[in-house]
Amino acid sequence: xxxxxxPHGLFYxxxxxxWKTFFNxxxxxVVCSNPTTRLTVDQGIGAAVDEICFPLKxxxxxxxxxxxxxxxxxxxxxxxxxEHRSYICPKFMGLPDMIRASIPDLxxxxxxxxxxxxxxxxxxxxxxxxxxxxxxxxxxxxEAIKRAREEQNFCDTLASQGYTREEAIQLWEGKATxxxxxxxxxxxxxGHGYSLYDAVINMNLINHLRNMGCRLWxxxxxxxxxxxxxxxxxxxxxxxxxxxxxxxxxxxxxxxPEIDGIIYLACFGCGPDxxxxxxxxxxxxxxxxxxxxVDEHSGETGMITRLEAFCDMLLRRKNTGNEDNISAHGQYxxxxxxxx
Amino acid sequence: xxxxxxxxxxxxxxxxxxxxxLKIETIPPPPVSQRTLELGVKYSPEFACxxxxxxxxxxxxxxxxxADTILMAGGWGPCRFGYYAQIERDILNDLGFSFDMIILxxxxxxxxxxxxxxxxxxxxxxIWQMVKAVNYTWHKLKAIDYWEKCYERYLGPALDKQAVxxxxxxxxxxxxxxxxxxxxxxxxxxxxxxxxxxxxxxxxVLNIGLIGEVYTILEPATNYNIIRQLGELNxxxxxxxxxxxxxxxxxxxxxxxxxxxxxxxxxxxxxLNYWVGGHGQETIGYAVDFARQxxxxxxxxxxLTCMPEIVAQSILGKVSIEQGIPCMTLYFxxxxGTAGISTRLEAFVDMLGRKQVGQQIISEGGF
Numbered sequence: 001x002x003x004x005x006x007p008h009g010l011f012y013x014x015x016x017x018x019w020k021t022f023f024n025x026x027x028x029x030v031v032c033s034n035p036t037t038r039l040t041v042d043q044g045i046g047a048a049v050d051e052i053c054f055p056l057k058x059x060x061x062x063x064x065x066x067x068x069x070x071x072x073x074x075x076x077x078x079x080x081x082x083e084h085r086s087y088i089c090p091k092f093m094g095l096p097d098m099i100r101a102s103i104p105d106l107x108x109x110x111x112x113x114x115x116x117x118x119x120x121x122x123x124x125x126x127x128x129x130x131x132x133x134x135x136x137x138x139x140x141x142x143e144a145i146k147r148a149r150e151e152q153n154f155c156d157t158l159a160s161q162g163y164t165r166e167e168a169i170q171l172w173e174g175k176a177t178x179x180x181x182x183x184x185x186x187x188x189x190x191g192h193g194y195s196l197y198d199a200v201i202n203m204n205l206i207n208h209l210r211n212m213g214c215r216l217w218x219x220x221x222x223x224x225x226x227x228x229x230x231x232x233x234x235x236x237x238x239x240x241x242x243x244x245x246x247x248x249x250x251x252x253x254x255x256x257p258e259i260d261g262i263i264y265l266a267c268f269g270c271g272p273d274x275x276x277x278x279x280x281x282x283x284x285x286x287x288x289x290x291x292x293x294v295d296e297h298s299g300e301t302g303m304i305t306r307l308e309a310f311c312d313m314l315l316r317r318k319n320t321g322n323e324d325n326i327s328a329h330g331q332y333x334x335x336x337x338x339x340x
Numbered sequence: 341x342x343x344x345x346x347x348x349x350x351x352x353x354x355x356x357x358x359x360x361x362l363k364i365e366t367i368p369p370p371p372v373s374q375r376t377l378e379l380g381v382k383y384s385p386e387f388a389c390x391x392x393x394x395x396x397x398x399x400x401x402x403x404x405x406x407a408d409t410i411l412m413a414g415g416w417g418p419c420r421f422g423y424y425a426q427i428e429r430d431i432l433n434d435l436g437f438s439f440d441m442i443i444l445x446x447x448x449x450x451x452x453x454x455x456x457x458x459x460x461x462x463x464x465x466x467i468w469q470m471v472k473a474v475n476y477t478w479h480k481l482k483a484i485d486y487w488e489k490c491y492e493r494y495l496g497p498a499l500d501k502q503a504v505x506x507x508x509x510x511x512x513x514x515x516x517x518x519x520x521x522x523x524x525x526x527x528x529x530x531x532x533x534x535x536x537x538x539x540x541x542x543x544x545v546l547n548i549g550l551i552g553e554v555y556t557i558l559e560p561a562t563n564y565n566i567i568r569q570l571g572e573l574n575x576x577x578x579x580x581x582x583x584x585x586x587x588x589x590x591x592x593x594x595x596x597x598x599x600x601x602x603x604x605x606x607x608x609x610x611x612l613n614y615w616v617g618g619h620g621q622e623t624i625g626y627a628v629d630f631a632r633q634x635x636x637x638x639x640x641x642x643x644l645t646c647m648p649e650i651v652a653q654s655i656l657g658k659v660s661i662e663q664g665i666p667c668m669t670l671y672f673x674x675x676x677g678t679a680g681i682s683t684r685l686e687a688f689v690d691m692l693g694r695k696q697v698g699q700q701i702i703s704e705g706g707f
Binding site: 048049051052078080085086087088089090091093097098101102113234235236238239240269270271272273275277278279282293 | 422615647
């Protein structure tokens, strides 16, 4: 049986059900690398250039893990654009080339280009061509694409129930379940999925927050149309798909009365994040907002302290109600109108 | 209306000329200085790339001396540059400046859109005047490029480096002052004869290709004047990009001159097979091109966290091995100590020099 390796990183979190269903239906076995560990991180750091962002280093680690298995193919798509007139990030556009240049002796790479910024005609053609690696029957490939889309939709629905994408994928595979406690705080948690839902990259952010009694709202928990509508309120359309989702989610969440605060998880060296964080900071004036930047630094304590302080502050604000508009700084650094 | 615009190397000379023809007053920002950078760093997002910070500093300084309208280029990604203007406007608004911002976008890649936008800025300018103005500006831009090329070529072999530096600065001023196409051409010819007459030493001269991100290549204030530093180490430089290339490719979408862009993209294969925004693919393409032309070494420069250049950097290692050309990557941020950069440049140049001598000995049959 043909074995296809899929690294457990980057767009795995968004499209794994699609990919797995597609390859399985065509008769290939899918081998996914294990969830990120410190070893993955260390190996990735060794293989990638210093300046690259953390999730990509982790991805290099996953590819190195897959290299140890006996694989016929390794699936590293070139994700250029997943919707009309938007991009992901330049680094994703050069990903297969970077992997090829940095990690020698890999099995052949399936580097299909996903670019639907103009039309999805070429992608369809490429998918049919890709399917021909596994079967000669075009009808079967078309069926595989259809099923893959259905499974993807199913997993997206799961993700909209308040699960992280990683949990949704686990549920979709019939593995884990997670029960939520009655929340004492409602927090919006935003960030690029591949860093936000990876427990090593996000330093257990999600678990820590849940243990502190927070109910978390992810971009996927929100209605996609609401997010798009909110994102359209800023002067220029953000041309990064994930970035626009974050801006839209932040603006939408800031208008929901039940949300107590918003946390944005950014990666050090992430290009879009450096500007998106700034846009969000200026757009939400009336909700507490915290920007956390992570890199390969591995001490969790600093993160926990900041999360606890943030949650304590939100609780005090909620319970006493008198800390509403008083900033410790004296005035809001980015407020358009004076609030005091 | 007093228009200002961001600095990018010697672009201000050409932009000034354009707006003079369009009968608009311009106030170019003061040259990029330590203060510019400090202002920019203070008010820009911490992790934004260096050009944004310099832009913000430029705008603040220009408005301090009376500018009230900002002209800025836009874009549609995936590089961060496309969103600069929006962020800059927000920052300056929050700082309490009142100004208009004109963002030049060529959304459908049509050069006429751009020309129309420009014409609307001008006061009562006919299409004919407009075309004349653009033509004259283009001529000036090419002249500046040519003069920069002369500088890069003659600084390395020159005996008296200071004389070349002085002549270069003087030349830029003369090109700035030349107010017709004919005068520009004549000035340039005179300058070239002068720079050729500067006595040269007979030590070995290295050829280094300078590749990387456009802004850091063009703006000496953000690259510690790397061209001058290398020139003083007896190196001649070839850059992967000049101002006219950038204007042609980015603003005019390759309408004006047929560039060698296609050739360069072909060179990038099989290392980088896709456009990655910014000049990532060009960086790899030129690296291969320079290597095939037997350059002695390559230096890649870019602002810290520049996305397209990181892609290129990841691949450059392989290019270096397979094409047999030494490469070094330098990233710049607001850090302002030059000693570290000088040391690295000297070490790199020394190493290349030794390699050259070694090859000479081998080709002459050994010791």
